[in-house]
Each structure stands twice: as structure tokens, then as C-alpha cells.
Amino acid sequence: MPDKFKFAFMPSASCGGCEIAIVDIDEVILKVAELADIVYWPTALDFKDHHLEALPDGSITVGFFNGAVRNDHDVHHAKLLRQKSAFVVAFGACAQMGGIPSLGNFWTTEELAHRMYDTVPSVNNPEGTRPQLKYDAPEGELTLPRAMDRAYALDQVIDVDYYLPGCPPQVKWIVAAVEAVASGELPPKGTVIAGTKAVCDECPRERSEEKQVTEFKRIHLVENDPEKCLLEQGIMCCGPATRDGCEAACVTAGQACRGCFGPTDNVNDMGAKLASAIASITVADAQEEADRILGHLDDPAGYFYRFGLAKSMLGVQRGEFKPEAE
Amino acid sequence: MAEAFEPKIVGLLCTWCAYTGADLAGTSRIKYPPNVRPIRIMCSGRVDPQFVLDAFAHGADGVLVGG
Amino acid sequence: MLKKILGQMGLNPGRLRLEWLSASEAQRYAATVAEFTDEIRALGPIPAGVEDAAVAKEEVHAG
Known part of the structure; x- marks a missing residue:
């Protein structure tokens, strides 16, 4: 047995849920501790950038990166982790495909800042003050990272070896990843460590295979039949395009699938695939009828790309057209 | 910059309907703009929305689905 | 539906057209x-x- 493995956990534009998922593996963490030294984990222990910079290049066995890449400091972190790690794992939906932070890509950074510092109802900022990237404090110059034009998925910035999907990733797949490292039986590069089919394949609800939706409803406004397919009950569910491996956790609990595992291997674009799935279950003979039914879905792009706007085919706001609903 | 903008349009055309129609337009020597790049598909029902987004992602300025 | 998505992505939905032709x-x-x-x-x-310039540079390198 060689020396102990070395793991690093790098947080970025994320909510912290991924870090909690790491702790959530319970007693397995003891096995991880037996197997590996954690050489960098700023969320849990007092690590600074210079600790990571001091390590030899490629000395970390696996670098886990969670969160989207939103500012230039995140880019620095991503590149640094790549340099120091033999393998880099995009940990969680944000690192894998942009996640929730990339929903901001519907707007420009200026529009987001305007919303955040001027027009949010709880903000009182009559002078239009904005955070400054540099500030001369009596103690010395203080700096803030610069927000980039949009949020990126990790593999749009650095080379990524594996992906652990989910919001947050599930314990069993984290354990599977750690075991793969321990046994040395690594899957091919680029593998998404989860299932290979769609959530519908794991879903216990029954499907009738018939077109039957004449109206879409929001899930909290109706009582759904726990035995039947949510989509067929007119409740938007991302199952048909979403990678399985979660044991249909949300759907089993009475909630619709939100697509956090990202698209399956056969799906290139979640939004397009879901638009297609919806079309195949909707009963409409005329365009007007279809428009009426689909009109119930207020924010299809936001729903379909909830976790993956940065990796969608169109990818980014083009600024040519503004929907009226703004 | 002096060059005028010529749109690139991807035409997803059903082999039985629009594609044959386009063929006929050619054999009848009807003049029409050369901007549409036809892609023959076996049926317009085969068109996946992903094709459309893919076309846009690869730089198409417009997409015409002909069934 | 697709047109609505195009719109939300800031693309003019008029760029997509469906026509029935025999x-x-x-x-x-x-x-x-x-x-x-x-x-x-x-x-x-x-x-x-x-x-973003900070990212674009890296893409050349990674590509």
C-alpha cells in the first residue's frame, strides 16, 4: 500500500450543501480518514490559499470542486486545484453544469447588480452604492473578487476528470467514488458517477403511455395521486430527461423531479428534451389549444435549465430579445 | 465589415414533402435565395427540439422546419 | 414551447419557423x-x- 491518498475539497459559488453532503456520509467518513489525508478543506478547517499553493503540483490524489465558477477568484481556485491534483471531480450540480448560480445567466452581470443593489424591495440604497473591487482601509488595501460576465460550469474553465451529480450529491455515489479511488478501478475519464438511464426508469409511479394532459398545474396547488405519473397529472416533472441514480427520491416523496442530476448520456439539451416530452403527452389538435395548455408553464427555460443553464446548448443570454413577462 | 450580412438558415425538410418540393423548385428553375441549407430528414416528426437548438448553437441565424 | 425558451434565452423566436409544404x-x-x-x-x-476574458484564455489551452 502506498502512502495515504490526499483529498482536497474546494468550495466556490455554491450554497454549502455539497459540503454538508460530505459530512453526511456518516461513519464512512472514518473510512475516508483511514484512507486519505484531507489536505485542504477551508469550509471545515482553517485552510488558506497559501496552504494549497505550497503543495507540490499533482500531489493531491483527488480534488473535489463544488460550486459554479462565478468570479475571477473562483477561476484562480479552479486552476490552482487542477494544478495540484491528479484527478479533479466536479462535485455537485453547480460544478457539473453551472447549477442554480448559472440561472443568473438569463441576465447580464450589470442587470443582476442593478436588481441586487437597487430594486430588491428590502434594499434601501438611494445613492446607488456598489461594492468596490478595491478599498483603501487604514489597515491597508482591501480587495474583492470581480464577478465575471456569467457563471460557468467547472469544465468550461479547467479540465475535469469525473462528475458527481446532484444537488447535493448522494451519499451512495460519494461512497462509490471514494471506493473507486481506493480500489484503483477508475472508470473512463469524463464519467458521470451515477446511473445511466432516466429518472423515469427508477420511478415507481405508473404511466399510462397515453396523451392526456389538457392543463398544467403547479404542484403545490393540487393534490397529486401518489400512484400515478406526475407529468400525466399535468405537473411539470423533469424525470424524462434527467439522469437516474437518485432512486427517484423527490418523486417518491411526492415532489416533482427538478433535474439536479443533469441530462442522461442520450440527452444533449435538457430544455429541448423536456419540451419534446411535454409535447408528447399534451392533447391539442390546434396551435391555439397547445398555446393555451403550455401557457400554464410560466418559466419553462428556468424550470428546464434549473441546474444546467451554463451547459445548455444556447448557454448564454444573447440580449437580442426580451420576453414580455419581464 | 463591408460585407453585407447573409443569413445562414438551416432547413430541416421532410423527404416526402418539403424536400421534394424544394427539388421540384430546382427542376422547375424557380429562383429563390440560396441561404437555406437543406437537411433531408425522413419525416418532420423526426425533428427533435435538440436539432433546432444545436443548429442555433452552431451559428445558424434561423431554422426552417418544412413538413 | 421551444420558441418561448428561445425568447427566454434572448433569441428572437421569429428565427424559428415551421411550414407545412407538400x-x-x-x-x-x-x-x-x-x-x-x-x-x-x-x-x-x-x-x-x-x-469572460479570464475564462476564454483557458479554453484555448484546454481545447
């Missing part, structure tokens, strides 16, 4: 193509998405 309608095909080409020409090219 095999004998060569005239109509030509007319549709001419009309659609003019419409798209009026819209102009699709604006390129923004790419």
Missing part, C-alpha cells in the same frame, strides 16, 4: 424561403454570447 408546392417553397431569408436578414446576425 411535394408539389415548389412555388410556395421558393416563396417561403425568400420570405424567411428576408425576415432573418432584417433581424441580423445572432449576437455572440459573452465570454
